[in-house]
Structure formats: structure tokens, C-alpha cells
Amino acid sequence: MLSDMIGRKIEMSVPDVCFVARDEISKVAKHSVEEPTIGVKIGLTGDVTGDVILIFPRPSAHRLVDILMGNEPGTTSGLTEMGGSALCEVGNLAGSFFLNSLAEATGLRAMPAPPVLDGETLVSRMLEASVAPRGGGAANGATGGTTERRGGPSEGKGEGMNALVAQTVLTQSLQSIEALFFIVPTHDSLATILKALGPGSSKGSGVM
Amino acid sequence: MPRVLIVDDAAFMRMRSRKLLEDHGYQVEEAQDGEEAVKKYVETSPDAVLMDITMPVMDGIAALKEIKKRDPHAKVIMCTAVGQQSLVMEAIMAGARDYLLKPFDPDKVLASLKKLVG
Numbered sequence: 001m002l003s004d005m006i007g008r009k010i011e012m013s014v015p016d017v018c019f020v021a022r023d024e025i026s027k028v029a030k031h032s033v034e035e036p037t038i039g040v041k042i043g044l045t046g047d048v049t050g051d052v053i054l055i056f057p058r059p060s061a062h063r064l065v066d067i068l069m070g071n072e073p074g075t076t077s078g079l080t081e082m083g084g085s086a087l088c089e090v091g092n093l094a095g096s097f098f099l100n101s102l103a104e105a106t107g108l109r110a111m112p113a114p115p116v117l118d119g120e121t122l123v124s125r126m127l128e129a130s131v132a133p134r135g136g137g138a139a140n141g142a143t144g145g146t147t148e149r150r151g152g153p154s155e156g157k158g159e160g161m162n163a164l165v166a167q168t169v170l171t172q173s174l175q176s177i178e179a180l181f182f183i184v185p186t187h188d189s190l191a192t193i194l195k196a197l198g199p200g201s202s203k204g205s206g207v208m
Numbered sequence: 209m210p211r212v213l214i215v216d217d218a219a220f221m222r223m224r225s226r227k228l229l230e231d232h233g234y235q236v237e238e239a240q241d242g243e244e245a246v247k248k249y250v251e252t253s254p255d256a257v258l259m260d261i262t263m264p265v266m267d268g269i270a271a272l273k274e275i276k277k278r279d280p281h282a283k284v285i286m287c288t289a290v291g292q293q294s295l296v297m298e299a300i301m302a303g304a305r306d307y308l309l310k311p312f313d314p315d316k317v318l319a320s321l322k323k324l325v326g
Contacts, residue, residue: 096289
């Protein structure tokens with residue numbers, strides 16, 4: 001997708017994809033969880049709610065901006081408004097493609113919200129906000145009032161939450177860009193997805 | 209010189225689209241959300257609109273419907289990463305003349321515009 005976006009070939013390898021419980025996320029993300037990163041978050045609304053989150057180590061984000069903007073490598077050392085907008089567009093593509101595949105496999109329809117850029121955060125904190133119960137701190141103005149309140153107070157914060165994590169490496173000639181791609185459905189939505197993909201469903205083999 | 213209204217909330221995409229269209233002899237107006245698009249459409253009556261869907265304030269489908277209400281002959285091309293079939297149908301039923309899937313393919317954008325406005 002990025003290759004088409006800039007008209008040059010970019011290879012993408014996915015060394016590691018896993019489906020993990022919320023409290024395991026930090027282990028999966030390993031060291032990058034504690035380092036400042038640049039994140040793009042896309043809220044999901046519709047049959048499926050939750051977030052798609054793309055997280056870059058800062059040097060990788062800067063390299064990606066140089067590639068997207070057609071700059072000489074090493075030009076970007078901080079995030080300009082245009083650079084941030086380019087990263088948001090990458091997030092928008094990633095989130096939309098996930099939803100397109102999901103719709104094709106399951107018939108579930110959901111829309112991405114406009115991307116939100118988080119230029120100085122820790123992965124752990126960003127995920128924390130994402131798996132917190134809706135209607136609270138999750139910064140997402142576009143959830144259309146469908147507040148998720150399943151489980152009640154006995155269900156601890158984030159308990160039972162799952163996320164799909166893909167650790168990706170993008171390579172363009174000698175430039176390599178690391179990224180973490182998280183799909184964090186809300187509790188209800190995870191059940192909806194699994195049901196749609198389940199043995200009772202005629203569709204949906206190998207959606208992810 | 210045909211005039212095209214580019215509607216996208218991402219400054220990066222507006223910049224790229226503007227450059228492409230101006231390089232190919234189009235005159236360009238910009239809007240960064242659906243509401244601004246409707247206003248600019250009424251003010252400037254462009255020959256065609258290149259419309260994103262995922263935008264704050266008013267999304268591209270709502271903006272398409274508003275523009276069509278004001279000008280049933282409006283030539284609106286949707287240009288979005290969201291390719292779910294039901295959404296494509298909704299856009300076409302609402303009067304969109306074409307539906308281009310991102311990532312942005314310059315040749316497809318130019319071909320679609322050429323067909324509609326020359």
C-alpha cells in the first residue's frame with residue numbers, strides 16, 4: 001500500500017503476528033513499550049468498535065516521513081504538521097484496509113474515524129487509554145454515542161480485552177522502518193468478530 | 209481550465225492532489241471537511257469534486273448528499289481508502305460519479321477527471 005502511495009517500491013515483512021490478551025501486550029511490544037514513540041490512532045465505529053493503532057519508534061517515523069515527502073534521508077528530525085499528516089494518512093490506510101478485509105470476510109461494516117496523531121507517548125500508555133472502558137478517557141469523539149458498558153463493575157479494567165498485534169518492518173532500499181500495528185477491539189466487538197468468523201460461519205477463513 | 213474542488217482532511221493528501229492536478233492543467237480549490245466542501249461548492253461551482261469520505265465535522269457521503277441537493281448535476285468522485293461494498297453502493301446511489309480507492313493512484317484520478325470534465 002505504501003509503494004502505491006509514493007510510487008516507489010517498499011517491501012513489508014511481518015516477522016511476528018499474534019493475538020494477545022491485553023495484559024500481555026507489553027511483553028509482545030517488548031522494549032518499545034517504554035520508549036517514546038509516535039502513534040496514530042484510528043477509532044472504529046459501526047458493527048465493530050475499538051481502535052486500530054500504528055506505533056513507530058521515533059527514528060522510524062522520521063525516516064518514513066522523509067520517504068513519503070520525497071525528502072533526502074535524514075531531513076526530518078522533528079514532526080511538522082505536514083509530516084504528521086503523512087503519518088496519519090498511513091494510519092488511515094492501515095485502518096481502512098483492516099476494515100475492508102473484515103467486511104469482505106464477515107459482512108461486518110464499520111467505519112474508521114479520522115486519525116489522531118500522538119507525537120510523544122509510550123506505547124503502554126496509548127494502549128492503556130485504548131482498552132479503558134468507553135465513555136471515559138478514550139479520546140475518540142466519533143464513537144457516535146454507542147457507549148460500551150458491558151461487564152459491570154465486577155469486570156476489572158481491560159480484563160479479557162484482546163488485541164491483535166503485528167510487528168512489521170518496512171524496507172525501502174537500505175532504509176528500514178519498524179512499526180507496530182495493533183487492532184484493539186472492544187470486548188463486545190471481539191465477541192462479534194469471533195462469532196462472525198466462527199465455525200458456524202460459512203465465510204471468514206484466514207481473515208487475519 | 210477545468211476547476212476541481214479537492215476535499216480531504218489530510219493536508220498531505222491535499223498537497224499531493226493539488227500538485228498532480230495543477231501539473232495537468234486543472235485549477236484547484238481545497239476544503240478540509242465535508243461542511244467546508246459544501247460551502248466552497250456553492251461559492252465556486254467547480255466542474256468536479258474529488259471527495260474523501262473519512263473526515264471530521266461532516267463525512268464525505270453526507271457532503272455528497274448535501275451538494276447533490278443543491279446541484280443535482282454535480283460531478284463528485286469519491287476518493288477513499290474505505291472500500292466496503294455497502295459504502296460504495298451508498299455513494300453511487302447518492303449520485304457519486306466514480307469511486308476511487310486509495311492509495312492514491314495518479315493515473316486513475318486523472319482518467320476519471322478526464323472522463324467527467326475533459
